[in-house]
Amino acid sequence: MGIIFDGIKQAFLLLIHGDRQMLQIASLSLVVSGTATALSLIIGVPLGTWLGLTKFPGRRIFVSLVNTGMGAPPVVVGLIVSIFLWRNGPLGILHLMYSPGAMIIAQVIIAFPIVAGFTLAAVQQLDPKLRLQITALGVSKIQMVWQLLLEARLPLLAAVMAGFGAVISEVGASMMVGGNITGQTRVMTTAIVGENSKGNFSLAIALSVILLALVYLVTLGLTLIQQRNKVR
Amino acid sequence: MNQSVLTASNFALEASNLSTILGGKKVLEIPSLQVRTNEVLVIIGPNGSGKTTLLLSLALLLKPASGSILYKGHSTGTNSATLGLRRKLAVVFQEPLLLNTTVLNNVTLGLRARKLSTEEIKSRAQKWLKRFSITALAQRQAKALSGGEAKRVSLARAFALEPEVLFLDEPFNGVDSPTRQALMEDFGSVLRETNVTTVMVTHDRNEALMIAHRVIVLIDGHIRQIGTPSEVFSNPVDEEVASFVEAGNIMHGAIISQTEGLAVVDVGGQQLEVVSELSAETKITIFLHDDDITLSLPSPQARFSSARNQLIGKVVKFFPIGSQIRVSVDCGIPLVALITRRSWEEMGLTVGETIIASFKASAIHIIRQR
Numbered sequence: 001m002g003i004i005f006d007g008i009k010q011a012f013l014l015l016i017h018g019d020r021q022m023l024q025i026a027s028l029s030l031v032v033s034g035t036a037t038a039l040s041l042i043i044g045v046p047l048g049t050w051l052g053l054t055k056f057p058g059r060r061i062f063v064s065l066v067n068t069g070m071g072a073p074p075v076v077v078g079l080i081v082s083i084f085l086w087r088n089g090p091l092g093i094l095h096l097m098y099s100p101g102a103m104i105i106a107q108v109i110i111a112f113p114i115v116a117g118f119t120l121a122a123v124q125q126l127d128p129k130l131r132l133q134i135t136a137l138g139v140s141k142i143q144m145v146w147q148l149l150l151e152a153r154l155p156l157l158a159a160v161m162a163g164f165g166a167v168i169s170e171v172g173a174s175m176m177v178g179g180n181i182t183g184q185t186r187v188m189t190t191a192i193v194g195e196n197s198k199g200n201f202s203l204a205i206a207l208s209v210i211l212l213a214l215v216y217l218v219t220l221g222l223t224l225i226q227q228r229n230k231v232r
Numbered sequence: 233m234n235q236s237v238l239t240a241s242n243f244a245l246e247a248s249n250l251s252t253i254l255g256g257k258k259v260l261e262i263p264s265l266q267v268r269t270n271e272v273l274v275i276i277g278p279n280g281s282g283k284t285t286l287l288l289s290l291a292l293l294l295k296p297a298s299g300s301i302l303y304k305g306h307s308t309g310t311n312s313a314t315l316g317l318r319r320k321l322a323v324v325f326q327e328p329l330l331l332n333t334t335v336l337n338n339v340t341l342g343l344r345a346r347k348l349s350t351e352e353i354k355s356r357a358q359k360w361l362k363r364f365s366i367t368a369l370a371q372r373q374a375k376a377l378s379g380g381e382a383k384r385v386s387l388a389r390a391f392a393l394e395p396e397v398l399f400l401d402e403p404f405n406g407v408d409s410p411t412r413q414a415l416m417e418d419f420g421s422v423l424r425e426t427n428v429t430t431v432m433v434t435h436d437r438n439e440a441l442m443i444a445h446r447v448i449v450l451i452d453g454h455i456r457q458i459g460t461p462s463e464v465f466s467n468p469v470d471e472e473v474a475s476f477v478e479a480g481n482i483m484h485g486a487i488i489s490q491t492e493g494l495a496v497v498d499v500g501g502q503q504l505e506v507v508s509e510l511s512a513e514t515k516i517t518i519f520l521h522d523d524d525i526t527l528s529l530p531s532p533q534a535r536f537s538s539a540r541n542q543l544i545g546k547v548v549k550f551f552p553i554g555s556q557i558r559v560s561v562d563c564g565i566p567l568v569a570l571i572t573r574r575s576w577e578e579m580g581l582t583v584g585e586t587i588i589a590s591f592k593a594s595a596i597h598i599i600r601q602r
């Protein structure tokens with residue numbers, strides 16, 4: 001048990017002293033996963049809305065693909081992205097391997113099906129008659145989609161939380177495409193894995209505590225927005 | 233019908249050869265139907281008869297399998313309605329279907345979509361919130377409203393659009409009776425003020441009587457009868473329509489005098505006594521259910537009855553409905569009574585027989601005329 005207390009104590013010390021390396025790792029985590037979440041929203045929300053609101057042959061296959069994507073193992077995503085970004089790979093010319101950019105790409109691939117899946121569910125649970133009523137009010141197609149998303153805003157915030165939660169906590173893909181390079185691609189999760197394998201348990205615990213706190217703070221913010229009574 | 237001489241512009245909507253297929257089954261077949269400008273057309277019919285389907289088709293929200301709908305003589309296109317056309321129509325559904333935001337935002341949504349000026353949006357919202365007595369609720373969240381309040385918001389939202397044609401699908405369903413009555417009265421007076429062309433589905437005969445210029449009886453996807461409320465409720469074309477509309481007697485008249493809640497009414501030269509608080513000279517429509525009329529053979533005892541109205545007349549015609557017989561009687565005013573087959577046989581009634589039709593003053597339902 002002593003190890004855990006040491007770890008927690010060290011976490012506080014790192015935070016109080018504003019340890020530069022720790023801050024750099026934490027901020028890279030936030031930047032990479034935050035960017036990946038934002039990009040996932042840009043792809044996932046329209047995709048989920050489209051799948052939720054339209055009918056076309058083969059739609060179910062798309063939906064099942066999205067649902068599979070929601071459970072895609074990060075290491076598999078990491079492997080596929082590495083193959084593409086590898087120097088001799090199809091996208092090797094971009095020289096993105098072992099960069100934060102590569103990590104963002106991998107995390108977007110992990111998060112956008114989650115966002116799309118949640119959006120799909122959120123849009124589908126709306127009363128179909130509501131669509132008819134909004135149409136009857138004489139709104140354009142774009143206004144209609146916007147009104148439906150506003151109506152589904154609470155479950156949509158769950159999509160944001162689930163997407164962010166998935167990528168900030170994933171380690172496999174970041175390790176494979178980022179490489180855990182100190183000062184360049186080391187994020188919270190890969191740092192924890194690294195310290196743990198070096199036997200630096202208390203530092204690993206300290207980083208874990210900080211990661212948990214980070215996830216908690218971001219989720220708390222989103223939850224407060226979601227549970228506000230007067231959401232516009 | 234003499235509609236062929238009217239010009240196209242007298243019709244807000246014209247449907248021809250309309251048919252709709254839902255789930256592989258033909259649910260609606262309307263060879264021809266016109267909605268006249270400024271009329272209130274009420275669609276009645278049993279559950280599953282296609283009322284909502286007809287309403288949604290006319291409101292251009294449901295694409296028919298075949299046939300066409302003209303709006304003011306112009307084609308509405310083969311695909312879904314254009315936005316411009318859609319913005320001339322408003323629809324109120326059975327459920328209020330409010331968005332999860334404030335009452336004000338709900339009422340202004342359609343206006344904002346039309347990109348009206350801020351002042352116009354504000355003044356229209358104020359006007360219609362006030363007209364439906366919900367100004368105080370403007371900033372309230374829609375999901376915090378009672379059933380009756382939500383219905384008012386839904387009506388205000390539709391009227392705020394100031395549509396050319398208003399469609400309503402059983403808009404007063406699902407609220408308690410006093411609330412329904414209050415809503416119906418407010419709605420009725422707004423309809424009279426705005427004179428908007430209206431198509432409404434209802435299953436409530438009193439609602440149809442109160443507001444309809446014409447009534448459509450829809451059974452199994454077919455229009456079985458179309459006419460004024462008097463025509464439909466007093467002279468149903470066949471047994472099925474009769475049993476559905478629970479046909480009765482509709483008459484027009486005026487109150488001659490009223491004392492202590494008992495009014496004397498002149499109807500076609502006959503004086504009837506009616507329970508009513510309305511004052512003398514009020515023009516009224518009275519509704520007398522055919523079930524509430526008792527027929528008896530003339531005898532000296534007949535005059536000793538608690539029924540305030542006793543009219544002498546002759547049997548004109550009769551036709552059986554199940555175990556009952558609908559008897560048309562001429563008492564100076566035409567009346568229809570529904571009696572059991574057994575009574576009919578025991579009394580030995582035939583056409584031309586003299587009878588006394590009696591009914592209580594409280595059996596008569598009064599509606600003040602528009």
